[in-house]
Amino acid sequence: MIELAKHPVLTVLALALVVAAGACTSTPRTTDERAVDSELAARVQAALRADHGIYSQHIDVDVERGEVHLKGFVYSDTERQLAQSDAESVPGVQTVVMELDLMGGGISQSSD
Secondary structure (H helix, E strand, O other), rough: OOOHHOOHHHHHHHHHHHHHHHHHHOOOHHHHHHHHHHHHHHHHHHHHHHHHOOOOHHEEEEEEEEEEEEEEEEEEHHHHHHHHHHHOOOOOOOOEEEEEEEEEEOEEEEOO
């Protein structure tokens, strides 16, 4: 058996694997949590559609435990900012993760 104390690189790698494995495990959402997330996603989508400053047909809304992910694309930075503001204004939203691409002149720029 390899002694980790004699191999500091292996020790670091082993610790990294343990930490990564722990970070990847999250508790599955309950039926109630999924229902709340689904309702919240519908309210965020409605807020986006109600904003006439945004063409929201290309924005998908995913929610997990109150964390809203906006995915897809918009045509201007103003639309991207409005989408974020609209989502943040919906009661129950904890955070908004912007995963929208900016489409302008056929060029896509990620918002990450």
